[in-house]
Amino acid sequence: MRQQLPFGESVRRASELNRTRTVLALDLEDKDPSVLIKRCERLLREVGDQICAVKINRQLVLALGLTHGVDVIVDFAHSLSLPTIMDAKLNDVAHTNAAMTRAYLECGFDAIIASPVVGWEDGLDSVFELMNKAEKSIILLVHMSNPGSEDFYSLMVGDTKTPIFERFAELALLWKAHGVVVGATKPDVISRVREMIGDELQIYSPGVGFQGGDGKRAIQAGANYIIVGRSIYSSPDPGKSAREIRFMTTGER
Ligand code: XMP
Numbered sequence: 001m002r003q004q005l006p007f008g009e010s011v012r013r014a015s016e017l018n019r020t021r022t023v024l025a026l027d028l029e030d031k032d033p034s035v036l037i038k039r040c041e042r043l044l045r046e047v048g049d050q051i052c053a054v055k056i057n058r059q060l061v062l063a064l065g066l067t068h069g070v071d072v073i074v075d076f077a078h079s080l081s082l083p084t085i086m087d088a089k090l091n092d093v094a095h096t097n098a099a100m101t102r103a104y105l106e107c108g109f110d111a112i113i114a115s116p117v118v119g120w121e122d123g124l125d126s127v128f129e130l131m132n133k134a135e136k137s138i139i140l141l142v143h144m145s146n147p148g149s150e151d152f153y154s155l156m157v158g159d160t161k162t163p164i165f166e167r168f169a170e171l172a173l174l175w176k177a178h179g180v181v182v183g184a185t186k187p188d189v190i191s192r193v194r195e196m197i198g199d200e201l202q203i204y205s206p207g208v209g210f211q212g213g214d215g216k217r218a219i220q221a222g223a224n225y226i227i228v229g230r231s232i233y234s235s236p237d238p239g240k241s242a243r244e245i246r247f248m249t250t251g252e253r
Contacts, residue, residue, distance in 0.1 A: 007083050008137060008179075008202065010081075011083055011225065014082055018050060020252070021249050022050060022225070022227075023051065023228070024227075024229070024232060024233075024242075025087075025230075026056050026060065026229075026233070027060070028060070033069065037064065037069070037073060040073045041076050043233055044077060044080060044082070046238050047239055052082070053083045054073075054077040054083075055086075056070060056073065056084060056086055056087065056109075057087045066103055070107055071107045074108040083111065084111070086104045086112045088113060089114065089115050091114070091117055092123075093123060094122045094126035097114075097123070098126035098127070098130060101127050102130065105130065105136065109136070110137065111138065111139055113138075113140075116140050116142075124138075128176075138175075138178055139181060140172045142169050142180040142182050143183055143186060143189045145206055146185075149183065154189075165182075168180075173196075178201065178202060180201055181204050182205055182223065183205065183206060183213065184205040184213025184214065185211055187220075187221035188221070190218055190221035190223050194221070203223040204226075205218040205219075205225065206226070207227075209245070210230045210231055226249060228242075228245055
């Protein structure tokens with residue numbers, strides 16, 4: 001496995017080199033694991049120069065396993081100089097979070113997504129400890145993009161009746177996360193989070209295309225990167241769609 005740069009640096013370099021803000025959500029499905037791995041590699045070959053990172057979800061882990069499965073894809077992404085994010089949405093008590101984090105680290109991931117809902121003590125403390133020690137990055141879920149996310153992430157809490165996502169943005173700063181996830185369907189939330197976190201943390205924004213989010217608006221509102229899945233991999237020509245998304249978000253041909 002080749003040595004990767006620190007995650008933040010690696011995404012920034014790939015973003016500059018490929019003149020893109022697009023993180024690919026690699027959510028392909030196939031009943032046959034060996035076919036699935038081949039399809040993932042083919043897609044990465046097709047769009048690798050249009051993206052700056054690869055995000056993998058738990059359904060790919062369920063389909064392939066980590067060893068001789070997802071680790072093959074992680075290595076392949078690295079061979080294209082693309083860092084990898086595990087969208088684990090970790091949200092359990094410390095010892096099981098730690099076991100999952102260790103497994104994802106062993107698999108070669110450069111960053112992991114966690115949910116702040118479980119809190120610090122005996123919750124995400126173990127994840128931060130392990131990831132910091134391994135010099136890897138944590139991205140915290142601050143506000144999701146689906147319509148139902150309003151039910152929880154915009155809930156008014158505390159004496160001051162502030163939306164709970166603002167508390168999550170504060171925690172991302174306090175815990176020194178690398179970045180946060182805020183849905184592209186909510187440019188006002190992206191602006192508010194950017195105002196709160198300054199330039200220190202990166203904002204990753206999913207929900208572009210299929211869910212109606214506008215990548216350009218998300219970037220203008222303060223997102224650093226957009227996360228795109230179906231609009232690329234479900235396209236009859238993923239390379240062309242990835243180029244169009246790059247053009248729409250950055251103006252780069
Ligand atoms: P699509 O196909 O909608 O995939 O481009 C989005 C990817 O991002 C992950 N993800 C989220 N998706 N809202 C989303 O719509 C969120 O808040 C969110 N957080 C992560 C999703 O799992 C898929 O891989």
